[in-house]
Amino acid sequence: MASAFRSCIALLPAVLAACGDEPRRSEVPMGQNRLALEQSPYLRQHADNPVDWYPWGDEAFAKAREEDRPVFLSIGYSTCHWCHVMEHESFEDAEVAALMNRAFVCIKVDREERPDVDHVYMTVCQMMTGGGGWPLTLLLTPDRKPFFAATYIPKAAMLSFIPRVEAAWRDNRDSVLTDSERVTRALESAVTPEPGDELGLEAINDAYRGFAASFDSTYGGFGSRPKFPTPHNLMFLLRHWKRTGDAGALAMVEKTLDRMRRGGVYDQVGFGFHRYSTDAQWLLPHFEKMLYDQALLLLAYTEAYHATRNDGYRRTAEEIAAYVMRDLSAPEGGFYSAEDADSEGEEGKFYVWTLAELRDVLGTDADFAAEVFGVDEDGNFAEEASGHRSGANVLHVPRPRAEAARAAGVSEEAFVERLESVRQRLFEARAGRIRPHLDDKVLTDWNGLMIAALSRSGRVLGRPDHIERALLAARFAREKMTRKSGALLHRYRDGDAAIDGMLDDYAFLSWGLLELYEATFDVSHLSEAIRLTRRMDERFAADGGGYFLTEKGSDDLIVRTREIYDGATPSGNSVAMLNLARIARFTGDMQWDRKARAIGSAFASQASRLPMAHAFSMVAVDFLVGPTFEIVVAGSRDGPDTRAMLAAVDRAFVPNKVVVLRPEEDPKAVVEVVPYTREQIAVDGAATAYVCRNFACDLPTTKPDDVAVRLGADIR
Numbered sequence: 001m002a003s004a005f006r007s008c009i010a011l012l013p014a015v016l017a018a019c020g021d022e023p024r025r026s027e028v029p030m031g032q033n034r035l036a037l038e039q040s041p042y043l044r045q046h047a048d049n050p051v052d053w054y055p056w057g058d059e060a061f062a063k064a065r066e067e068d069r070p071v072f073l074s075i076g077y078s079t080c081h082w083c084h085v086m087e088h089e090s091f092e093d094a095e096v097a098a099l100m101n102r103a104f105v106c107i108k109v110d111r112e113e114r115p116d117v118d119h120v121y122m123t124v125c126q127m128m129t130g131g132g133g134w135p136l137t138l139l140l141t142p143d144r145k146p147f148f149a150a151t152y153i154p155k156a157a158m159l160s161f162i163p164r165v166e167a168a169w170r171d172n173r174d175s176v177l178t179d180s181e182r183v184t185r186a187l188e189s190a191v192t193p194e195p196g197d198e199l200g201l202e203a204i205n206d207a208y209r210g211f212a213a214s215f216d217s218t219y220g221g222f223g224s225r226p227k228f229p230t231p232h233n234l235m236f237l238l239r240h241w242k243r244t245g246d247a248g249a250l251a252m253v254e255k256t257l258d259r260m261r262r263g264g265v266y267d268q269v270g271f272g273f274h275r276y277s278t279d280a281q282w283l284l285p286h287f288e289k290m291l292y293d294q295a296l297l298l299l300a301y302t303e304a305y306h307a308t309r310n311d312g313y314r315r316t317a318e319e320i321a322a323y324v325m326r327d328l329s330a331p332e333g334g335f336y337s338a339e340d341a342d343s344e345g346e347e348g349k350f351y352v353w354t355l356a357e358l359r360d361v362l363g364t365d366a367d368f369a370a371e372v373f374g375v376d377e378d379g380n381f382a383e384e385a386s387g388h389r390s391g392a393n394v395l396h397v398p399r400p401r402a403e404a405a406r407a408a409g410v411s412e413e414a415f416v417e418r419l420e421s422v423r424q425r426l427f428e429a430r431a432g433r434i435r436p437h438l439d440d441k442v443l444t445d446w447n448g449l450m451i452a453a454l455s456r457s458g459r460v461l462g463r464p465d466h467i468e469r470a471l472l473a474a475r476f477a478r479e480k481m482t483r484k485s486g487a488l489l490h491r492y493r494d495g496d497a498a499i500d501g502m503l504d505d506y507a508f509l510s511w512g513l514l515e516l517y518e519a520t521f522d523v524s525h526l527s528e529a530i531r532l533t534r535r536m537d538e539r540f541a542a543d544g545g546g547y548f549l550t551e552k553g554s555d556d557l558i559v560r561t562r563e564i565y566d567g568a569t570p571s572g573n574s575v576a577m578l579n580l581a582r583i584a585r586f587t588g589d590m591q592w593d594r595k596a597r598a599i600g601s602a603f604a605s606q607a608s609r610l611p612m613a614h615a616f617s618m619v620a621v622d623f624l625v626g627p628t629f630e631i632v633v634a635g636s637r638d639g640p641d642t643r644a645m646l647a648a649v650d651r652a653f654v655p656n657k658v659v660v661l662r663p664e665e666d667p668k669a670v671v672e673v674v675p676y677t678r679e680q681i682a683v684d685g686a687a688t689a690y691v692c693r694n695f696a697c698d699l700p701t702t703k704p705d706d707v708a709v710r711l712g713a714d715i716r
Contacts, residue, residue, distance in 0.1 A: 039493040040110040041439045042078035046087060050097035053108045056117055058556070064105040064142035070169055070176075071144075072104035075121060075136040077112050078439040079288035079340040081347055082152045083135045089155040096155060099162040103169075104139075111136070112337060112443060113491050116502055116550050119561050123190055124183060125149035139165065144558050145180035146187075184558055191561040195544055196604030198597055199621045203611045208240050210612030212248060219281050220256035222612075226286075228276040229260060229293060231300035232570050236615040238303050239622045239655055250307070257304055261316050264380075264394035267351065268373060269426045272323035273297050275341070283396055284381060287341035287348040287436070292569050294324050295449035302457040307653040317457050321466055324450065327438075329469070333476030334442035334492060335450050343436045350433050352381050352392035353426075361429040362422060368408075369422045374398045441493040444481045445504035447473050449569065451512030455519040459650065467519045474516055474525065477509055486535060503549050503572035506536035510579050514586075521637070521661035523669045530583055530673070536576065537595065545595075545602030546573050564603040570616030573599055577620035585630050585658045588676045588695070596624060622656065627693050629657035629711065632680045635687030637663040641702075642687040648704035649689070652713035 029036050036047035038055050046053055054060035064071050074091075076083035090096040100106055111118035111134065118136070125132045128149045139148035153161070168176055211233065214222040221227040234253045241249035260266060263282025265274050273293050274285035298320045305313035328336045343350040355377050359366040373395040374380065381392045399407070405415035451470045458466030480497055481489050488501030488509065513529035516522075539551040548560045549572065564573040580596035583589075600607070600621060607614040631649055635642035642661070649659055662670050662677045664685075671678050680690045686702040691710050701707060 035108055039441065039491070039496050039498065040078075040113050041437070041441060041493075042076060042083075042110040042112070043108055045078060046091060046108050049087070049091045050094050050101075051091050051106050052097075052101045053106050056107055056109050056114060056556075060105050060107050061142055061144060067105070069103065069105050069142070070147075070165065071140040071142065072100055072106045073109065073121065073136075073138040073140055074107070075109040075111050075118050075138075076134045077110060077338075078437065079290070079338040080134045081286060081288070081341045082133070084342060086135050086152050090153070090158045093155060096158050096162075099159070103162050103166045105142075112439075112441070113499060115504065116554070116557060116561070119549060119563065120187070120191075120557055120559060121146060121149070123561070124187055125151065127186060127190060128183065141177065141180050145184045147176050147180040147183060188559050191559055191563070193546065193562055193564070193603045194605035195602050196608065197601065199600035199604055199607060199617070200625055203608055204240065204243075204618050204622055204625070206608070207236065207611035207615065207618045208246075208249065210610070211237060211252065214612070215252050216280060217255070220252070220259040221277075221280075221282070225280045226276050226278050227265075227280060227282060228568065229265070229273060229297055229300075230566075230568070230615070231293075231296035232566055232616040232619065233612070234300045235303060236618045236622070238307055238653070239619060242307070242653060242655060243622065253300075253304055254308070254310075257301060257313060257316075258400075261312070262397040262400070264396040266316075266396075267323070268395040268397065269351075269423055269430055270323060270327075271319040272327070273320070284394055285348075287351055289323075289328075289339045290568075291324070291328055291335055291337050291443075291446045292449055294320050294328070295446065295453040296569065298324075298450075298453040298457055302453070302460050303653065303655070306460050314461055317461060318463070321454060321457055321463070321469075324454075325465075325469055330440070330442055330476075332442075332480065333472040334480070335447050335473060336438060336440045337443055337446060338439040340436035340439070343434050348381065348392075348394070350430070350436050352379075352394055354379065354391045354393065356391075357429075358426075361425055365418070365422050365425075368418065369426070371408075372397065372404060372419060372422075441491055442476075442481075443505075444477060444488055444490055444492075444501060445508040445569075445572075447477060447481075448505070448508030448510070448512040451477075451509070452515040455512065455515035459515075459519040467516075470512070470516055470519070474513060478528070486531065488532070500551065500554070502551075503536065503540050503547050503576070504569070506532050506540070507547075507572045507575040507579060508569075510536070511575050514579060514582055518659050521663075523673055526586060527673055529579070530587070533576075533579055533583060533592075542602070545598030545600075547576055547599070562602075564599070564607060564614060564617055566614055566616050571614075573603065574614065574616040574620055577617060578623055581620060581623045581628075582658055585628055585695075586660065587674055593624070596620065600624070626656065629654060630660075630692040630695060631657060631707075631711075632660045632662055632674075632677050632690040632692075633687060634662040634667075634677075634680050634682040634690070635664060636682075637661070637665060639687060644704045645687045645689050645707060648708040648713070649711065651708045652711045654711050657711070 028034055032047045033053045035043040035053045109117050121138050122132050122136060124146045125136055133151040135152055137150045137153055138146050140146050237249045237253050260282050265277045265282045265285040272289050275288045275290055276286055278284045298317055301313045301317040330336055341347045355375055358369050362369055375393040379389050379391040379393050381394045382389045402412050405412040451473050454466040454470040480492055488505045489497045490499040490501050490505050510529040510532045513525045517525040540547040542548055542562055546562050548562050550560055564571045577596045577599040580592045584593035607617055611618060633645050660674050662680055664682050682688045683700055683702055688700045688702050689707045690700050691698045
């Protein structure tokens, strides 16, 4: 691969060395560029740049062809710290902008609006440089073929490399075009998966061994630094523990969840998780807060509570949900995307505290707070770029509550009461600060994740407010993010829904609706999940199994990609695999099961080489390997005996099950979707459970404890 790109890389060695980690058209406002007409908060952040930015689209590439200039493609997102740095250094600088405008047609892309564009060119960057990140910087020919890739580029390097690109484009055009063709051919090969045998227990066990080998037994998490929460890793480990009884798998989950909750990566004052930790201890975060992280971590803490009944996990799950419902909720019903890391031009300024600030706010409680939250005079927070320490502290909890209470010589109850009083006062004082920027676009895929998480937490934790909020978001998706044709749209902001839905939109929203069905037993949610999955299968399916990121007819990318690798979120293919397996068991139609298994086979070679990088796929494989439970409860929808039976079904942590309610009042709608429930009726008018294992059914029972025992619950 390196030889294919030798002339590309030789073109700009200094730059590589310096690198770090349907729009509405009208007149462009005076003093701004075309990005002022876009809905994306990230694109609008660049509307005042002197760079003559274009959004991604035919207009920009037509101009590049007409004027015979290469394209400068910059991809980022609104809460990306280093994206802000590159903007301030280069894109707001008149000298750099003049060079860019002379040499290039310049395009800005919000990776969250166009994950398909980002995926193609991030793959290019990883092939050419061995790494990736945002801001992502590429040079393209006017026909969209890449010949250079980097991430963050400092201003000095920009001033040096732009004239060199101009010279190469003018004097060595054949070499540049040859490189672009080589890169494109390599890209086509890279995004074509290698099929293999169906994934099974061997892949699951290999994934577990990989996690065990990389586990940090001191601080939790995997690897050293930086550390990302990656909750789907923990969801896989919980299933491995459930399957095998291996205490080591559960210990990895508990250590990681405990240390993350006590670390600075968790907002100890306002709740919710920051994006990741820059160190191994979970202490010093990158401060942006992403909706998808909250959703996946809410799922992980909810599952951990379900498995262990540890009230600390319940409390954390409830706090995450409280943060999302307070700060990321759109009045129309959806959820906003993110909050920035920076405020007033400084990363983390909204979140950090000096000891003097604690004393001003808390008075005599300041020393208590300093002890509990690990605060000292010198501070523990240094700005990442400069290393400068200002006495600021990231609040964290060095000792567990019980240990801290013993050290203070008080009961844990008294300790918690005092701690909550301190937290409330800090929260109220912090509310007077300038908040980080809110990215207020609503994305269908991320909303699907949050619908899934709130539905699950509402059901497991007994929180009807979580379920009600999930219902609002599902209604928003149906009313605002769905075309009359039934197709999904990807992004909504300020009354404008646009951008054709992609694989993740269909897969993640379907996941949310499946969870919402099991939380409400309103069969319309199950029906809609099946409808979306059927449309996904018709419009995104690839020959040989699996799904493309974009649907048929998408023609503005140089390749149509298929991926199952899990990043910050599970891949669309891995979520689709689990959805398909569940729908097969909800409906009894095993064509869906075959499609799920075909995904695993299509990506088998890739997943088998590094199964721990495909954790959510392993969650789906665990479901497919089975055994699975198919449970039907027949009874009066709101009857107390029905509620008792459903509570018994949920008593034990049994992730590989589906649950159907056949309401005696009007079973027709459920029977149409789940035909095998036709004969599963309430016995003598009492709520009755039909517990099946791989579609082999036990005798029906009207005793909740019988159901709990069959599912492995301890009823003592």
